[in-house]
Amino acid sequence: MKGPTYSSVNRDVLAPLFTPNAAYMGALTAALAALAWGGYCWAQQLVHGLGVAGYRPPVFWGVYITTFVFWVGIGHAGTLISAVLFLTRSRWRTGIYRAAEAMTIFAVMTAALFPAIHVGRAWYAYFLFPYPNQRQLWVNFKSPLMWDVFAVSTYFTVSTVFFFIGLVPDMAAVRDSTRGYTQKLYAVMCLGWRGTDRQWRHYMAAYGFFAALATPLVLSVHSVVSWDFAMAQTPGWHSTIFPPYFVAGAIFSGCAMVITLMLPLTKIFKLEDYIHVWHFEHLAKLCLFTGGILTYAYGTEYFIAWYSDNIYEWGTFVDRVVGNYWWVFATMVFCNCLAPLPWYFKKVRTSYLWLFVISILINVGMWFERYNIIASSLSHSFDPAGWVYYVPTYIEWGIMLGSFGWFFTWFLLFVKIMPSVAIAEVKEMMRPPLKSDEEVAAK
């Protein structure tokens, strides 16, 4: 029989589970080491205060918020692939959506750490939630940060449930191919899923609604994150273009991250039958599209800054190019605007090597984009008396590294514990076995 069959899907997808090899353990160790270093750095910061970071007033936000936005942005591609492409019935979604969605969850989990890391008094971070208290105090719902709290927590909750729903049938499949306590564990996790007609009927309806709810959510979340900046009047931040620009950037970086993660995954776990170069090509095209939007947005920003004839705004934008942060700007433009362009050639976007390299460049570029927005705007604000040059310290880099450790720890655990390709959906896309086919074939 040519191509994968239903049983080969189960076999191939479940094969990577449970049995770690040396390479995997090495990767996990590296991730945990990074996490440990990040934890150490954070402990330093909690003990000594935020002063151990490189903050240089009036640059009060730096690497932490940059990394926060970066991770929230990474998360967006997962939801986009699982929800938006589900609604548009894109066939290429099925192979990659599970891992992309896992990436979303872990990215949001990573991002959610950063508000706590970045606040001055992390031990009072719970003030940010509107909980009843004897002081009769509530929070300020007019603050973009409060919108962030709601948007990110909603996003995390909805994504997690969405992810879980998608996993239920597949965890039933895992249950059915394991024994002993592992089987019992998965039996609990899949909620006793049996794939009956009634279950599938409501499941499909619910799944559709989840997809329909997640789509506006994903757009809103990064819009809200962009409002953290756009609602402020700092030159370089105060711009109406931010929401679409940020959403496009988020999808851009997210898709690149999906490529970065899925390529090795596909190779190492031999999932080429389910995740083809065809999938990556689609992702690359999506990157090209969103990258184009981004480039356009950069141009628009500059045009408006010039056209507005606002000396503060224009001063900031000029400073980005020629000031202390020129190298950040240059990195951003190179990685986000120029680096993806070779993907216009089919040869490049079907080459695993180039897909991987460019996707990493895009990730770097998108981190620097946020850094560019945050650091350069704050360091070149209204009053020239407050112009400074902010350089992060090892604490900030350490915590950022730790965030990657945190993310990859979860992701590595995920690929060992859960099927990284959606079994049921892959099967859905396959031509079902028909007696009539066999009869025709027999003739």
Place this chain on the structure above:
Amino acid sequence: MRQLPGAFLVFAVISAAVVGSAGCATNAADSAAEAAFTRGTKNLLPNELFDDNLVTAVGKPLEEPIEQPIVFPHDRHVQTLGMECQYCHSGARKGVHAGVPPTQLCMGCHNLVPTEGRPELDKLKDYYAKEEPIPWVKVHDLPDFVYFNHKRHVTGGVQCQECHGQVQEMGVAERVATLEMGWCLDCHAQHDSIDENYGTKAELRRAELKDCYTCHK
């Protein structure tokens, strides 16, 4: 084959422990010269983590009676001797602090009171002879970031007992109120004296009384 290897779990747990312990180890990030100005004293298990905010949503339990250096019987001074609160706590009408009376004031009367069989009075005279202040323990201890002005409350018509309880019936003073923000706000939102004192401007005064700067410094 399809079993989670025990070693895998053990590894994960150990790694997590490493993360935690590495984080707890401290190493001054600032130079020694800097440390003279910056102080890294945030305990990793600060009390703030278990701060009253969550706990007191249901009301902090009042602490046990406080042991004072001298067992001072408020009831005897007020009820038996008929003294006014402000005879001793004379700052209440005049200033921020109600104040604890100078030992001299105690001695004004107690010079004449025989000490036989009154060990507490011996202590008092001892302190006075040594010219040492009596180390009274604070019963009503507001946080350092709170501005509380006795004068405004007393002259505004708030009775001592409304906050301090029936001190005239107590021996050693005990705290009867939580002194929490919510407790303060109950009166600041509505107290009879506001209407009495401010009449048509009572509404404005109530708004002023809910201004954070009224109490926070």
Place this chain on the structure above:
Amino acid sequence: MATMNRRDFLRNSAIASSATAVACTWDPKVPVENVLPYVHQDDDVLPGVAQYFATTCTACASACGMVVRVKEGRAIHVSGNPDNPSAVGLCTRGHMVLTETYNPDRFAGPLKAGQPATWDDTLAGLQQAVTQARTDGKAVAWLGQYRTGSLRRLLDELGAGIGLRRVHWDALGVETLLAASRIAFNKDVLPTYDLAEARTIVSFGMDFLSTSVDAMHMIDGWSKARDPKQGAFVARYVAFEPRVSVTSSQADNFLPPTPGTEALVAMALARIVHDKVKYSGPASALVSGVDVAAAVQASGISQEKLEQVAGWITEQPSVVLPGGHANASVDGTALAVATLLINEYAGNIGRSVVFGRELDLGPVNSYADVKALLEDARAGRVGVLFVDGVNPVYNLPIGDNVAEALAAVGTVAHFASGPNDSIVGAAIVLPTGGGLEDWGDAEVIAGLHSMQQPTMNPAQDTRSVGDVLLALGKVLVPAAAAATEVPAPAATEAAPALADGASPAVPAAAPAVVAPTRAGFDAADFGAYVKARWEREIFPLSGATDFTRFWVETLQRGGFFQDATKVRADLVLTTAPAIAGIAAGTEPALVIFPSPHLGDGRHANQPWAQELPDPLSTYSWTSWVEIAPATAKKLGLGESDKVKIKTDAGEIEVGYFASPGVPENVVAVNLGNGHEQMGRYGTGRGANPVRLLVSATDPVSGALAYYGTRATVSRAAGASDVFAAVGNIDQDGRPIANTVTVDEAVAKLEGEAGSIVHLHSIPLDERLVSQGITDMYPEPQHPTYRFGMAIDTNVCNGCMACVVACNLENNIPFIGPDQTRKSRFMSWIRMDRFWEGEGEHQDVRHMPSLCQHCAHAPCEGVCPVLATYHNLDGLNAMIYNRCVGTRYCANNCPYTARRFNFHTWQWPESMHLMLNPDVSTREMGVMEKCTFCVQRIRAAKDSWRDVGQTVPDQALQKLTACASACPSGAITFGNAKDAESTVAKKWESPRAYTLLGELNTKPGIRYLARARFSDGAVSDAGGHGSAPANHGAAPAHHEEG
């Protein structure tokens, strides 16, 4: 309060420190806090209620009036004494009296060779040493700061009794000015300069806005002369000096002559003025030989310019000032005399250069006298040397070998409150209580008898200088000897003992000294001595009848202040001193300029003096050299490069500041840092520029020439430690600190409607305006108060007194040099410095930038937990313990006025006592900013509520710490809702503008633009390419009336 003993103090401290425990957080599980009552409580003490003491500042020789705020027995704040005519505010150094008192390095008791000793032993040893020295025929010498009042009298008495050889010397002394005064007027006092009278101020280097004696008084006159409201004119300020100093940064015309030609220029100017006014008085002959062309040739200042300046001098009331840098050369006295000549020709003597309020700093000796004393010491001719508050090891050139000379003295006894470079070896330390703990008085300005009273009990085992002198005198001065009338003129009595060559050309005027009596030494302590002297000498001047009442009033007002009338003195000058000119050379001339905060270095161990940025370079915690930008370019200096300055005497390596106000032929190093031993904050920072001096002196006065040594500048290895607190040298064309032209300012008087500040404003939609809609959202309602501030940048010279006053009032921590280098300044006021001009029109704009208390504040909306909000009084409130530390507010503040606690900042143990118990201290992770001194507002409202009133304007004008400290009265606080209030009127001034008004934040602070003469004014304040139609058509703000 005088009856409290030390134990009382500690007790009081305990009460207060329990109320000041350092944290924003409250841990209910730590219940044991004690409340310690007084054992004996004074009637005027009410715990929690502040007491105020009027006293005298001891930070420098000026002896300005000062009010000390005391709470629970601890002095916690100082500010100017409005009752004392000597000053309106208090300078930064004045505030250091407070930190000096609580300095952790303060001596706890007498020391001998570094070991603690008792007072009895120490005094007995000293008495013995003095007796021994006199037996051996060695001198008993006194090297000390200028002393006036009772201490001067006591010294006279003791000196007469034991033959004390006294040298009174100040590193920033007035030798040249005094020499000039003696030559020109035959007076042993200095004239005062009444700037308020002048419409042209020409200064040959005088640092009259910062470090010169009587600066606070002159700032007052300056602010009047510069205020267009006062007389519908703005005085023009022309500065002839080698570099732009804090003072000359305010100059309208900055004219640096070639180094060494200042005196020539002054003489040439005198000649031109003389010719212009056709002067025919007796002094006419003095300039007949002056060659103007030669001076023009040598100085590089064109004749046209000199003519123009002479025109300004003659056409309007003017004043010509000597002093400061330019005066500290070998031609110092010649220059000072020349300025007096100009004043004479211009008719200023008796009008703006006056006696009647003359300055008498007591006996003044010159550097040459000090040198002679040290020479004798080195030769073993000095048995005992008392050092009173000076630091000769630091302040004298290395060639003088001061340490060696001190080592050769049998017994050296220092009166000091903390360590300094000169206290070495076996020296005895006699710790003094400083300005807040000791009795004393001062009479620097004639007729102003200023009282210094203890404001708190000694925190350490200290005694005042007077008490020690009394103790010595009681034993050493034989009753019979002192009882005889010894008419000993103090200034000259030491002169016969001096080595040859000291002060030869100074004709000594006989000062009127009342003969001492033995009775003085009978006083129980110095306080009693002071009181006795006041009863004897000053009380009769008052015309009052009851001394007790007079004494109480004196203590309440901080002194007894006589009215004065201007007195003209006639010039007795016959020949002008010869002009030597500084050593010729192609290398740049070195200028050593005093730091406005550290003074001559005596405040180097005060952390706030170190941390306050220099007003011009905005550097702190170190020394630096100011070089011309062209020099920096020529040397290829990078931002963090170090510079080596080498002279014949030595070399130092420091960071540099490329100052647009320094010509290429000048390099300038700040004095004050580079101590080898100055406590924890002062030791080992920067370099001591005095080490570069070859001890050249002005031959007439004997003053040390701080200016004129030739120095080579080269690039040095290593990174410098300088850091600028202000990010950019200029304002990059942005309308932050704006100016108007003097013509505009004078043409449109205060009170007239309409703005004259050229700002970009976005025109409103006429259709909406016609409906009364100017804002999307309405302005918040302020039912009773709208607290606001007006800051007149026209008279602000960036002295930073407001900054340090705010810091002390609001428990703002100092953060040390390392954190400073990370820009983490905690001061709520940042002094913006924008260097807009160059050449003749330097245009340095200083602007205190603080929280603007916007009615539509950008910071408030973004705080997720409402830790900051707008209150009913118009304050932008900040509740520390609600703050989580997201720092969003700080990002969104266009004024960058918010400060963040990156660490839990640390005060050393003893400095806790300095903290203001009315203000929370903030822990790490909390945002903070200016509160308009809400604790003072609260206290004022509380007091006035007692009588059922709102706080009147009078009580609000100087309410905030910054307003009360400002020596020029640039800051006015008040209730802007009250249209009759001063601040509301200033808000409506034609010069008023709101900072970044186009953001429509509706600030609670309005700045009054600087008035600049149009010959030097930048054409457009904003530099913004907006249509001219918008200019001046509408103010940038559309607030309520």
Place this chain on the structure above:
Amino acid sequence: MSVSVPVEAAATVAPIKAVYKHLDCLVTGIDGLKRAGFRDIHVMTPFPRHEVEELIYEGEPSPVRWFTLMGGLFGATMAFTMTALMSANWPMIMPGGKPLVSIPPFIIITFEGTILWASMFTFAALLLLCRLPARGLPKEVEDPRFSNDHFGIVVERVGAHNAAQIKSILAHSGAIEVTGGGEDAAHGAHHG
């Protein structure tokens, strides 16, 4: 949704289970049972098939949507009420002069609340309607093949007299295995 078919009160036998390898056979089997009036069936598939849903539920939409709607309405109301009441609880001068209850920013919170609660209700509906965690399913549905590469039909509450007929329908539809339905049918597996 299983439709309750009137079954004689006679004794029931164990549920009948048929296993299919081919989708068209499965459809035939379902159709056959449906035509014969046996609607108390469970159809197991490893992935959702619209044919099956169409056959059994005849296009009737799942009631999940009502839950989603209710959740959305609840979330919107709750979020807006919460923000408004909490803001009004402590009246203060709001930044920039905005009203105390300021609609535009509150819409964002309301939107997030809507999405959150719609999702939560949908999830609850899923659990409720699917009866998850699984309850009330016959033991016969538990077959590891159904999550892999086989389809299955389990007919519940089969009257003893109908067992043979059902098994016959299933066997003829192309099931690779038919089991259950009582002793008499114990060996009736039909291999085709």
